[in-house]
Amino acid sequence: MTFPYKGYAGYYLEVDLTKGEVHKKEMEKEWARLYLGGSGVSSKILWERTTVETDPLSPDNVVVVGTGPITGAMFSPSGRMMFAARGPLTGVWAESHVGGFMGPEIKYAGFDFVIITGRSKKPVYLFLRDGKAELLDASHLWGQETDTTTKMIREDHKDPSIETAVIGPAGENQVLYSGIIVDFYRAAGRAGLGAVLGSKNMKGIAASGSLGLEAYDMEKYLEANAQEMEKLKDPLWKDSLASLRKYGTTDLVAIINEIGRLPTKNHWTGFYEDADDIGPEIIAEKYRIAQEACHGCAVGCKYVIRVKGGKYPTEPIGGPEYETLMAFGSNCMNNDIESIFHMGKRCDLLGLDTISCGKTISFAMELYEKGIWTKEDTDGLDLTWGNAEAQVELVEKIAKREGVGKILSNGVRKAAEQIGGDAWKYAIHVKGLEASGQDPRAHQSIGLTYATNVRGADHLRSISCIEELGYPKIAGDRFGPEKAEAILEIMSPKHKGEVIWDMEDLYALVDSAVICKYTTMWPPVFYYDTFVNVIPALTGMEEWGNPKYVRLAGQRISHLRRAFNHRLGITRKDENLPPRLLSEPMPTGPAKGGLPDLSEMLDEYYEFRGCDRETGYPKETKLKELQLDFVVDELKPKGMTR
Amino acid sequence: MKEILTIDLELCTGCRNCELACSVAHTQSFNPKRSRIQILKDEVRNLVVPMVCLQCEKPLCQEACPNGAIVENEHGILFVKEEICIGCMNCVTACIYGGIAIDPQTKKAVKCDLCNGDPACVKACDYGAISVASTKPEGLHQRRKAVSPAFQTLGLQIEEVQE
Ligand code: SF4
Numbered sequence A: 001m002t003f004p005y006k007g008y009a010g011y012y013l014e015v016d017l018t019k020g021e022v023h024k025k026e027m028e029k030e031w032a033r034l035y036l037g038g039s040g041v042s043s044k045i046l047w048e049r050t051t052v053e054t055d056p057l058s059p060d061n062v063v064v065v066g067t068g069p070i071t072g073a074m075f076s077p078s079g080r081m082m083f084a085a086r087g088p089l090t091g092v093w094a095e096s097h098v099g100g101f102m103g104p105e106i107k108y109a110g111f112d113f114v115i116i117t118g119r120s121k122k123p124v125y126l127f128l129r130d131g132k133a134e135l136l137d138a139s140h141l142w143g144q145e146t147d148t149t150t151k152m153i154r155e156d157h158k159d160p161s162i163e164t165a166v167i168g169p170a171g172e173n174q175v176l177y178s179g180i181i182v183d184f185y186r187a188a189g190r191a192g193l194g195a196v197l198g199s200k201n202m203k204g205i206a207a208s209g210s211l212g213l214e215a216y217d218m219e220k221y222l223e224a225n226a227q228e229m230e231k232l233k234d235p236l237w238k239d240s241l242a243s244l245r246k247y248g249t250t251d252l253v254a255i256i257n258e259i260g261r262l263p264t265k266n267h268w269t270g271f272y273e274d275a276d277d278i279g280p281e282i283i284a285e286k287y288r289i290a291q292e293a294c295h296g297c298a299v300g301c302k303y304v305i306r307v308k309g310g311k312y313p314t315e316p317i318g319g320p321e322y323e324t325l326m327a328f329g330s331n332c333m334n335n336d337i338e339s340i341f342h343m344g345k346r347c348d349l350l351g352l353d354t355i356s357c358g359k360t361i362s363f364a365m366e367l368y369e370k371g372i373w374t375k376e377d378t379d380g381l382d383l384t385w386g387n388a389e390a391q392v393e394l395v396e397k398i399a400k401r402e403g404v405g406k407i408l409s410n411g412v413r414k415a416a417e418q419i420g421g422d423a424w425k426y427a428i429h430v431k432g433l434e435a436s437g438q439d440p441r442a443h444q445s446i447g448l449t450y451a452t453n454v455r456g457a458d459h460l461r462s463i464s465c466i467e468e469l470g471y472p473k474i475a476g477d478r479f480g481p482e483k484a485e486a487i488l489e490i491m492s493p494k495h496k497g498e499v500i501w502d503m504e505d506l507y508a509l510v511d512s513a514v515i516c517k518y519t520t521m522w523p524p525v526f527y528y529d530t531f532v533n534v535i536p537a538l539t540g541m542e543e544w545g546n547p548k549y550v551r552l553a554g555q556r557i558s559h560l561r562r563a564f565n566h567r568l569g570i571t572r573k574d575e576n577l578p579p580r581l582l583s584e585p586m587p588t589g590p591a592k593g594g595l596p597d598l599s600e601m602l603d604e605y606y607e608f609r610g611c612d613r614e615t616g617y618p619k620e621t622k623l624k625e626l627q628l629d630f631v632v633d634e635l636k637p638k639g640m641t642r
Numbered sequence B: 001m002k003e004i005l006t007i008d009l010e011l012c013t014g015c016r017n018c019e020l021a022c023s024v025a026h027t028q029s030f031n032p033k034r035s036r037i038q039i040l041k042d043e044v045r046n047l048v049v050p051m052v053c054l055q056c057e058k059p060l061c062q063e064a065c066p067n068g069a070i071v072e073n074e075h076g077i078l079f080v081k082e083e084i085c086i087g088c089m090n091c092v093t094a095c096i097y098g099g100i101a102i103d104p105q106t107k108k109a110v111k112c113d114l115c116n117g118d119p120a121c122v123k124a125c126d127y128g129a130i131s132v133a134s135t136k137p138e139g140l141h142q143r144r145k146a147v148s149p150a151f152q153t154l155g156l157q158i159e160e161v162q163e
């Protein structure tokens, strides 16, 4: 093998579903050096292999299954992996990340990436084991829910250690926000990647491996690792980490409601009076039965619940995240926690994104309230706010694309277009992706994050919690003490362009490494220096020991993903917010009256990003500085550079 | 004084960091499948069962080995002499606690050797689930307490003689 870098498995796999062929190839040196792994490498692959004409649900679309050098290499939290493609919900860049144990398993099975194209004639799944790959018949799995699918695959191979990433019925039915479920209850939920696999007749991937990974300099790597862990042990983070272990992300229900940012009533407001009913204490006290953690993770935000009796009893299942509680709870004015658990579980088994699903249901509820929809449109369902039973039925109908579920399975943007009239006013999305559980009217910089996020209205590409939770030292250390005060002001747009630009590049590296956002996003412990410290010792790529190189790599990945979207027609006018979040002042709660100053923040962001203010297009000089000459070659003739 | 590992099931999150640490300590690579400690999971039943050698007083593995490959090291801990082991799996069949297994790469038996008195897995467990106990009666009791609920669920019996 000539691929020189450690930490990586060293190979990737080409899967052509149309021909039913798999080809094992050696990893590309340039991928590692310039894009690290995960999101970065995916952006390079998708830039090269898709075009403006690529229909997301056609055989032409390409799904990249990615890991990074740190995946599975004993760094907390490093059990993550990702998927990317041109997204069916948004039509633009789509990526989704997930924890659990599958990412490491793919690498132990001998692969860093899997690139999937074409469409299989009959249902198949990919099986990876110790350097070998084969496409296996999935006819018996087609139609099965995700937990049954995993159980059946394990039985087929008589190997309980097999990990999986599979789609459920929703993905098979190409619901535009269907996700990929990993290890039973973890989801690469967002942006509809499940539908892309479904369109290819691919049920998923299963892996089991014993190949192991090496470090370039094990002693040095373990030392670097210990230094980073030491940072995590700083007393400053004690409370955050204790909270994550006790409540997982459900604590956010209380924290976020307190600042008036908890999406409520289809994002009408940011304060939910019954927030206590949907977490976190009630979950910890009444339903939680065990703690879990992803592969090698010291944070351990995962937990298991059980519900005895009532309308929605369940055997032990993975407990819901904050976003699920928000999407089916506050945002639908539903304070019946057991119904929320149930819908979270059904989404995992059906293979649906809980955020988009809950947000589409709240959209339908508002149409019903406004009289745009009546029982005639809803198959007779009473979509009054808080009607949990109706919500539960909608989840099933959406996964089956049945009745009213047919239109709702297209997401709020397309549904609003189909319904017409004023419906668009209640479709809370950016670029077609339903907004996640934040609100820029209570937290300025999240407005910029939503607007600029390459995959749409979602926090995970650049959210800053520095001002949300108030970390003055971090603000000062990273951006200079003179800026700290304004940065900590959650409703001030000042310096937020710089902060979000900085976060976006940092997360680009996190998403390429691939590690979890916890420890980087919140608590904000790991920073660029973490990569400088860890990557060279692990991989042997010396240039990653240079802080400037690492920063530029983050920028390179951010720019390439943006360029992917520009090529598809995205400009500043799409880097916007839905009217409700942009111009309806927050009506109630602690953030009452709040509105984001989006255009001021965008101006500053484009300045830092090296983009033109009018259009958002990249500057040619910037792209060249980042060794993205091939982007210049393609965008310049189209007038998409400055 | 001989020592043993005990694992508190209540605290174990199933994160497999112990497996990673053990594989690094013994194989200089990240490879949970080559670890001497194994975390068995049954997600459907919400079961996480750590399996590691119990350092038995009457070691069934040693008894079963036709080649005498399982011997004591200078700390009085049984380990597998790789050069003597023929990979026949007799020890694996004999050990009813899942404490010894075949390394998927060397195809020889491997078992916990307590890392020569400095167990890597104990340090790697961020949840404080693994501890070292002595083979005095309290320690043995702790060991039994740790493994019995899981073993019962898996249908395994712990021999009284072990206590
Ligand atoms: S912080 Fe939570 S989601 Fe992230 S890797 Fe750890 S357990 Fe998984």
Ligand code: SF4
Residues within 6 Å of the ligand: B007, B011, B012, B013, B014, B015, B016, B017, B018, B019, B039, B050, B124, B125, B126, B127, B128, B129, B130
């Ligand atoms: S490191 Fe600790 S918590 Fe994690 S699997 Fe091992 S014993 Fe359990």
Ligand code: SF4
Residues within 6 Å of the ligand: B005, B021, B022, B025, B035, B036, B037, B052, B111, B112, B113, B114, B115, B118, B119, B120, B121, B122
């Ligand atoms: S004590 Fe050492 S050999 Fe035994 S399981 Fe732990 S790390 Fe492995």
